[in-house]
Amino acid sequence: MTAAPAATILVVDDEPDLRTLYELTLLREGYQVETAGCLQDALQHLERRRFDAIITDMRLPDGMGLELLRQLREDMRTERCLVMTAYGSAENAVEALKAGAFDYLTKPVDLKQFRTVVASAVQADPAASRVPRMPAYRQPAPGDRGHAALQRMAGESESMRMVKQRIVKVARGMAPVLVRGESGTGKELVAQAVHANSQRAEGPLVAINCGAIPENLLEAEFFGVRKGSYTGASQDRPGYFQAARGGTLFLDEIGDLPLAMQAKLLRAIQERSVRPLGATQEEPVDVRIVSATHRDLAADVLAGRFRQDLFYRLNVIEIVVPPLRERREDLPALCEVLLARIAADAAMPVPRLSAAAQAQLARHPLSGNVRELENLLHRAVALNDSDELQLDHDALEAQAETVPMNAPEPAxxxxxxxxxxxxxxxxxxxxxxxxxxxxxxxxxxxxxxxxxxxxxxxxxxxxxxxxxxxxxxxxxxxxxxxxxxxxxxxxxx
CATH class of the missing domain: 1.10.10 (Arc Repressor Mutant, subunit A)
Structure with missing residues (x-):
């Protein structure tokens, strides 16, 4: 795997032997390489020229490698930065990704992984190899794709305003995002908004429900299949990672993924490459990962149901979607949006919710969140025979008598x-x-x-x-x- 000869890389490490090893490895791959042994030396290199990528150790004799990230951001430079951390220091890795690092490598560095990650950071197309950082938070302008995606998240409560602001901020980078919230709160809308407000908005957004794929098909669905790899594989078929290349891969209900598949997913994310079933070589893939769950993944890690290393990979930036019971002031806006959608599907005028129906909703538990609200409104529209929309009393009682979707344990x-x-x-x-x-x-x-x-x-x-x-x-x-x-x-x- 050889990059464009003109690509230049700065390697920063205080250990001479390792610095030489990285330099020789990159030179064999066709890169131009400069090296530095400390933070001040690296900053002087940055003053003299621009690089295609920077590889730095986390801890340097005169400071932290993250200082380079801060300097790049202040100068609005576009070099992608890879950070090397001591083995097992997951907190440092998360800190590096939050600071804007393209990726991180754990020491001792595996040279095959090293070459793969560097190749992802330095691509043949200069426009594709850099994702410019926005200088500051900005609200998307009305009419653009990002603004439309945020508008689909109805509600202007304080909690929802904070969610929308966080979406726009995190969309600027490449760091993985974990969306948490109860069932029915609209986690997929958050993922769509992150994608639409990112530099990858022109690329595909591929959504997967991890709990809906049979376990024996997971690897083929995620990574693809080569012709003849098994009986019935009559042609090559790309997987979700290949389909999302250049865009965003949304892993919904990530907590339902079996442990064996979690290990394979971690490797694909870590090395930015996948090996389709029946293939002998890996394919590089360039995707941003957004995942979602209604489960407490930290508790699942402690219980051994979810890999800790994968959790740290996915949970770099967290967005928590509040339940509907905590933002009831958003009910009028939500009803307006949902009724307009229901009416459009039925090719009918948008109905008006009666004052009595609004009062009913304000007191209803709505444990199923927005999904339950849409169900109630859809039923009301179907049974409505007056100028004002009334709610179905039987449906309200039936839903109140069922176990809430997000209820705690009975005890x-x-x-x-x-x-x-x-x-x-x-x-x-x-x-x-x-x-x-x-x-x-x-x-x-x-x-x-x-x-x-x-x-x-x-x-x-x-x-x-x-x-x-x-x-x-x-x-x-x-x-x-x-x-x-x-x-x-x-x-x-």
């Missing part, structure tokens, strides 16, 4: 009441009738919860972490009197 679901005295003190003497005593305690808790929630049974059920059906059963069994209008409250809840 932790029922949070204690707000006041410390909510938990009744133990009796001075053991009760003669245990069931009667427990019924009395349960009745007192239910009565207080109903009062606090205005006798709205749906809201009370959500507060106590039980279903609406269970609330009704307990009210009837414990003979709890409720106002006559409580049924109407249930309809709006």
């Amino acid at each position: 932790a679901a029922a949070a204690p009441m707000a006041e410390p005295q909510a938990t009744p003190p133990p009796p001075e003497h053991l009760p003669r009738d245990l069931q009667a005593y427990m019924d009395q305690q349960e009745r007192e808790i239910l009565v207080r919860a109903l009062h606090e929630n205005g006798f709205n049974r749906t809201a009370t059920a959500a507060r106590l972490g039980i279903s609406l059906r269970q609330i009704r059963y307990r009210i009837a069994r414990l003979d709890i009197p409720t106002p006559q209008e409580s049924d109407a409250h249930d309809d709006t809840g």
